[in-house]
Amino acid sequence: MDMKKFKETALGGVLNNPVFVLVLGMCPTIGMSTNVTNALGLGLATAFVLVFSNVFISLLRRVIPDKVRLPSYIIIIATFVTLVKMFLEKFLPSLNVAIGRFIPLIVVNCIILGRAEAFASKNSVGYAALDGLSMGLGFTCSLVILGGVRMLLIMAGFEVFKTAAGGFITLGLLMALFNYLLGIYRNSRKAKLLLNGGDAL
């Protein structure tokens, strides 16, 4: 296994974080992050669909004709979403009441189709599964962080953070913070590389 590619794929969830960097899948992020439980539930449901759709699309990548690839991907994704929906209805009815509205919408979550098109359709099964896991967990973590911040603010008495407006503003501020930290990280790496001779740049 190529070590560099492995590391890059595994770190994809952080360095190419779906929410904060790629800005994909915003709707469930804002809609379902009023508390940590909902955020975790929806994040894990999305991660499950992402891993399995990535694996199946990667397995079928030589079978699916190029012209009908998008409809085929959507059907694969919709199948797994339906499975998640059935699972929640049967085993976690209370969570289903809270996040059920957003479960069918996982089908049109741009992260999943985006990873299918950009990664799973071009890579082997192992990497596709790893990418799905990394991206899925990256998405879940962002949702939980956002949910945690909003929950604290709501508990502190800022009722506005319960509404969509609060979601938009919290996410905007967190994204700016993430950009700021990522900027510092990139600058420090650049400085380190320059100290070591600078050829690697």
Place this chain on the structure above:
Amino acid sequence: MSIASIITIVISAILTDNIVLSKTLGICPLLGTSKKTDSAVGMGLAVTFVITVSSVVCYGLFKLLDFWNITYLQTIVFILVIASLVQLLDIVLKRFSPTLYNSLGIYLALITTNCTVLGSANMVIDYGYNLLETFVFGFFTGIGFTMVLILMSGIREKLNRTHIPKPFAGFPIALIIAGILAMAFGGFTGFAF
């Protein structure tokens, strides 16, 4: 079924329960296509058309699924309807109105993964609307979406000429603007802070 219920649907779809600012659907196109007013208008109108037709078609198909007792296929059937509708729109526009087709460009294909479309098709089923209510709801949800897109694009065009701190440039500032807009729209519902 009365005039009053239709008016309630119209007002809530556009103002009090706006699909973008209150139900938080369709945020990707809101961030992606609201940089210029022209593309915002084109995108909004195309989405309005697709939402209206797909809500009505999905409503009909759901009745069939319900009749055969296979409602678990709802998600798969709905997304297929939407994808084929967008494909149809693509073919029709290319043939009959190349100017509009060119101005919409890539946004046309992206309507399939716009969650407002699947979202409102599902909502129609959840709310138990009848055929006329479904049509009105779909159309005015689209109008509400278009209106928010135009409002955002107007603000963002002005924002281009101002100095924005670097970490806020691009998406973060757009999200904060959307938040402020959502608060303004919250005024229509009259929620308490």
